[in-house]
Amino acid sequence: MGTALVETLRGAVRFAGSRRGAPVTIRVDGVAIAAHDGETVATALLAAGLRAVRTSAIRREPRGPLCLMGTCQDCAVEIDGATDLACQRFVRDGMVIALVDGAGA
Amino acid sequence: MKPGVAVIGGGPAGIGAALSAARAGLAVTLFDEQPGAGGQVYRPLPAPFAADSGPDAEVGRRLRAELAASSVDARFARKVWFVGPAADGYEVRAVGPEGAETLTAPRLIAATGTTERIVPFPGWTTPGVMGLAATTIMLKAQHLLPGANVVVAGVGPLLAAVAVGILKQGGRVAAVVDLAGVGEWAAAMPAMAARGDLLARGIGWVAQIKRAGVPMLARHAVVAVDGGDRVTAVHVAPVDASGRPSGPSRTIAADSLAIGHGLIPATEIPRILGAAVEYDAARGGWITRADAYGATTVPGLYVAGDGAGIAGAAAALEGGRLAGLAAARDAGVLPADRFAAESAPLLAASRRAARFGGAMARMMAIRPGLVAAIAHDTVVCRCEDVTRGEIDEAIGAGARDVNQLKSWTRCGMGPCQARICGDVVGELIAPAVGGRLAAGISTARPPLRPLPYHALAGTFAYDELNLPAPAPS
Numbered sequence: 001m002g003t004a005l006v007e008t009l010r011g012a013v014r015f016a017g018s019r020r021g022a023p024v025t026i027r028v029d030g031v032a033i034a035a036h037d038g039e040t041v042a043t044a045l046l047a048a049g050l051r052a053v054r055t056s057a058i059r060r061e062p063r064g065p066l067c068l069m070g071t072c073q074d075c076a077v078e079i080d081g082a083t084d085l086a087c088q089r090f091v092r093d094g095m096v097i098a099l100v101d102g103a104g105a
Numbered sequence: 106m107k108p109g110v111a112v113i114g115g116g117p118a119g120i121g122a123a124l125s126a127a128r129a130g131l132a133v134t135l136f137d138e139q140p141g142a143g144g145q146v147y148r149p150l151p152a153p154f155a156a157d158s159g160p161d162a163e164v165g166r167r168l169r170a171e172l173a174a175s176s177v178d179a180r181f182a183r184k185v186w187f188v189g190p191a192a193d194g195y196e197v198r199a200v201g202p203e204g205a206e207t208l209t210a211p212r213l214i215a216a217t218g219t220t221e222r223i224v225p226f227p228g229w230t231t232p233g234v235m236g237l238a239a240t241t242i243m244l245k246a247q248h249l250l251p252g253a254n255v256v257v258a259g260v261g262p263l264l265a266a267v268a269v270g271i272l273k274q275g276g277r278v279a280a281v282v283d284l285a286g287v288g289e290w291a292a293a294m295p296a297m298a299a300r301g302d303l304l305a306r307g308i309g310w311v312a313q314i315k316r317a318g319v320p321m322l323a324r325h326a327v328v329a330v331d332g333g334d335r336v337t338a339v340h341v342a343p344v345d346a347s348g349r350p351s352g353p354s355r356t357i358a359a360d361s362l363a364i365g366h367g368l369i370p371a372t373e374i375p376r377i378l379g380a381a382v383e384y385d386a387a388r389g390g391w392i393t394r395a396d397a398y399g400a401t402t403v404p405g406l407y408v409a410g411d412g413a414g415i416a417g418a419a420a421a422l423e424g425g426r427l428a429g430l431a432a433a434r435d436a437g438v439l440p441a442d443r444f445a446a447e448s449a450p451l452l453a454a455s456r457r458a459a460r461f462g463g464a465m466a467r468m469m470a471i472r473p474g475l476v477a478a479i480a481h482d483t484v485v486c487r488c489e490d491v492t493r494g495e496i497d498e499a500i501g502a503g504a505r506d507v508n509q510l511k512s513w514t515r516c517g518m519g520p521c522q523a524r525i526c527g528d529v530v531g532e533l534i535a536p537a538v539g540g541r542l543a544a545g546i547s548t549a550r551p552p553l554r555p556l557p558y559h560a561l562a563g564t565f566a567y568d569e570l571n572l573p574a575p576a577p578s
Binding site: 010011012013014015016017018019020021022036037038039040043046047051052053056057058059061062063064065066067068069070071072073074076082083084088090 | 138139140145150151152153154155184220221223230231232233234235236238239242243247248249250251252253274275276333334335360361484487488489490519520521524525554555557559
């Protein structure tokens, strides 16, 4: 059910002709998401239509990746139990991601 | 080989610096946050993707090959979180895949590049609004289109580069929205002609955009984004030369927005080390004071590339080479005559490239009217959700510079440490305090990046801890 849900969201679009790495699966808040070796967590999330990856610290408004180069900190999520930047980490098969509410744990 | 020099940053400037210092006989250690060399402009496509082609991919490949073949100890995926003076030079602390690292070097070259400026507007925090530089990274290094229907907006050469990058992959660009007017581009042409190759490439890009039938709105700005948790529409309006909206807005349907209002040099490391900085809007804002070779006001500290003042990627490579040579000369491994002979052609090439880059930097300078038009309840500081209204209130209550504003409102105090909002905040307070110099710049302090505590603590046994004796009862 979860997979069907994310496929209906409009996300970033992988290049049609691009030859990507081997398929991997990551779990985002319990939902399986297909990605490819060589993609960052941010790319996998955006391509799955998950543009909002956290809420802001004070107003709790939806936020997503802004700079993709490790500066803005707006893509900080929980990766395998520790807060890290989605744009600075490559996906690994079986990786467990939790989207973050506010300042996080 | 003599010790040595630490280079922070693995873009064209850092690579150029590392290679020329190493060739001159210095031991060089290079640190970069990214997984591979190239910086943002020549960022590599990760190995699992099939190899790419194109001029930037080619330059990047060549630089990476040269670096790999050199004696440089190049350390990637390293977050440099601390720099400080040491008895015999500078101490650099980083966290990488193998944990914490400390290096001491007699000399340090900061080649830390830039941050993209985005002047806030209602809806700019909506997921799906991303930087032009971020979009370049998606396209080049992840083979990803930002969405199915993208508005590309802001100012500078990245506008056309991003629009063409999307079109080339069969993506749809809803509009290109340029702060600059046609006259500004015409005025920049003579300086851009200093690098005819880059000018020709830019003209080719514009022709491709026009052929695709994409509307190009000159002297327009994005004034709002609708959507809440995703982008549904982008509102644009004509602006005057200062960027101030000057007419009725119209609505463009889109599912994403790529936007950037120029580049801001990253000066945190030189500032932590006490180097003098100066304000020059035409070179990106606050820049480190340096001579033609990148030597700062602090002995043994050099700057290179866009982090030393926006001049573009082509100038960055030569500027880096010059800084590497200057470090080698000052270390005593490069005699003055050889320094003069090797630096002269680099200096000429870097000045030529900087004429092109300088014209782009002037066009990308902060537009005061665009900043002045930020709405009262628009969030300016994304980390701490501080609005224009709260900032104005603090200015009205007597805040005299950006650091006082930070203390009073938390603006710039969050995880990005004012890298995203700081330049705009300086511009907001400047009129009340007598200009950008008086407004100052947010104090830079370690840690330079947020770090998990375990990255610093590492692994240890509890019985190894040096605990103080319990207080007498």
